[in-house]
Amino acid sequence: MFKWLHPYAKPETVYQLCGRFYPWLIALGVVLLLVGNIWGLAFTPADYQQGDSYRIIHIHVPAAIMSMGTYSAMAIAAFIALVWQIKVAQWSVLAIAPVGAIYTAIALITGMAWGKPMWGTWWVWDARLTSELVLLFLYLGVIALSGAFSDRQTGAKAASLLAIVGVINLPIIHFSVEWWNTLHQGASLTKFAKPSIDPSMLWPLLISILAFKVIMLALVCLRLRTAILLNEQHRPWVKNLVEAQ
Amino acid sequence: MVMLGQFIKRELRLLARQKADWLNPLLFFVIVLCLFPLGVGPSPNLLRIMAPGIVWIAALLSVLLAAERLFKDDYRNGVIEQLVAARQPLLSFVLAKLFTNWLSTGLPLVLLSPVVALLLNIDAAGFVALLFTLLLGTPLLSLLGVMGAALTVSADKGGILLALLILPLYIPLLIFASAAMEAATTGMSYHGQLAIMLAMLLFALALIPLAVIGALKLNVS
Numbered sequence: 001m002f003k004w005l006h007p008y009a010k011p012e013t014v015y016q017l018c019g020r021f022y023p024w025l026i027a028l029g030v031v032l033l034l035v036g037n038i039w040g041l042a043f044t045p046a047d048y049q050q051g052d053s054y055r056i057i058h059i060h061v062p063a064a065i066m067s068m069g070t071y072s073a074m075a076i077a078a079f080i081a082l083v084w085q086i087k088v089a090q091w092s093v094l095a096i097a098p099v100g101a102i103y104t105a106i107a108l109i110t111g112m113a114w115g116k117p118m119w120g121t122w123w124v125w126d127a128r129l130t131s132e133l134v135l136l137f138l139y140l141g142v143i144a145l146s147g148a149f150s151d152r153q154t155g156a157k158a159a160s161l162l163a164i165v166g167v168i169n170l171p172i173i174h175f176s177v178e179w180w181n182t183l184h185q186g187a188s189l190t191k192f193a194k195p196s197i198d199p200s201m202l203w204p205l206l207i208s209i210l211a212f213k214v215i216m217l218a219l220v221c222l223r224l225r226t227a228i229l230l231n232e233q234h235r236p237w238v239k240n241l242v243e244a245q
Numbered sequence: 246m247v248m249l250g251q252f253i254k255r256e257l258r259l260l261a262r263q264k265a266d267w268l269n270p271l272l273f274f275v276i277v278l279c280l281f282p283l284g285v286g287p288s289p290n291l292l293r294i295m296a297p298g299i300v301w302i303a304a305l306l307s308v309l310l311a312a313e314r315l316f317k318d319d320y321r322n323g324v325i326e327q328l329v330a331a332r333q334p335l336l337s338f339v340l341a342k343l344f345t346n347w348l349s350t351g352l353p354l355v356l357l358s359p360v361v362a363l364l365l366n367i368d369a370a371g372f373v374a375l376l377f378t379l380l381l382g383t384p385l386l387s388l389l390g391v392m393g394a395a396l397t398v399s400a401d402k403g404g405i406l407l408a409l410l411i412l413p414l415y416i417p418l419l420i421f422a423s424a425a426m427e428a429a430t431t432g433m434s435y436h437g438q439l440a441i442m443l444a445m446l447l448f449a450l451a452l453i454p455l456a457v458i459g460a461l462k463l464n465v466s
Binding site for chain 2: 082134137138140141144145148149150151154157158161162164165166168169172173176177179180
């Protein structure tokens with residue numbers, strides 16, 4: 001299997017692969033996003049309890065799910081980078097981190113916008129909200145660490161190590177925050193029970209989740225291509241590429 | 246084992262010569278504690294409610310302050326590079342750093358806890374809980390602080406970066422330590438919280454030295 005995988009560790013191959021995938025991924029992502037969001041925002045029935053404001057889940061839930069999925073993708077890349085010392089994996093950690101941070105921020109902001117009419121407040125110290133906020137801090141830590149070194153290589157390796165430490169810590173943080181919240185439970189606001197979702201609302205939601213995933217992959221492809229060019233600028237194949245254009 | 250003893254002796258000698266490195270964070274801890282009553286008001290009841298959070302946040306910050314300079318001098322004068330180049334196992338060096346860091350920043354916090362209890366109007370039951378949580382929690386603070394210091398040792402802007410990386414990881418400790426103190430002041434049992442803190446400490450003790458060694462190596466390569 002390693003023999004088969006080996007060529008894919010070569011930056012040039014990855015660059016071309018990402019270039020080939022990117023247009024398809026971004027086109028598919030945009031189409032899915034348009035279908036999922038327009039269907040979800042305009043054509044699904046209103047919720048019997050929450051009215052129209054529930055519709056924000058078609059943006060909020062995909063962003064929240066993918067903010068966590070993206071972190072695990074980043075941690076897997078970081079593990080590969082540190083164990084097998086594959087440079088492309090290091091660069092992909094840095095390519096993934098900002099995308100995940102933006103998804104986390106989208107999940108937090110849309111959640112706040114939904115919380116205002118539903119709970120009557122922009123922010124409550126609920127366990128899930130707090131975990132998501134900590135996730136954002138962990139992403140920002142990885143990004144900040146990668147930029148803090150004069151040597152890009154060291155920065156990428158340090159960020160990879162931090163990503164792995166973060167992924168070990170995330171469950172501990174998540175469960176301790178959950179425990180803390182149940183201990184401090186005072187606000188009845190958070191006892192809001194979500195009605196199990198109707199199929200007519202579920203389908204656009206699933207399409208939106210898929211759209212967020214595909215768009216994440218597309219953005220990572222794009223960012224990884226840039227990172228490869230930046231780090232390999234002294235290599236002959238990059239020079240040939242630039243001269244050819 | 247001999248190496249570990251040698252490294253500990255060296256660290257202690259360095260600490261004895263550079264007293265500011267570990268005295269300033271302690272001073273910082275006491276000053277932060279004094280600022281809270283000035284900020285939120287001196288009412289004894291209010292202070293008693295807020296004491297667990299205040300003590301632990303001040304402890305986090307002061308350990309962080311001490312951790313920042315932990316590997317800086319050794320990095321600048323090439324000690325770490327020599328250790329890596331000589332293919333010495335870094336484990337005893339890291340363990341010596343951890344132990345002396347806790348001895349110089351964690352243990353003094355435990356010893357200062359009677360003063361803290363006086364300043365913040367903590368009763369006897371709360372004081373016992375404070376003592377136990379500090380005893381179990383400060384080694385974990387040191388472990389995480391040492392890891393952050395090792396990660397950022399060759400970074401250009403280490404200080405504030407270290408805080409950004411490490412503070413989110415302190416959250417579970419903060420939650421359980423202040424929960425244990427809160428339970429103690431209301432007369433409830435807090436063995437569960439202490440057990441979880443001990444579990445987190447042992448878990449960190451098993452894994453974090455490896456992360457520290459990895460971080461030091463990638464900073465000198």
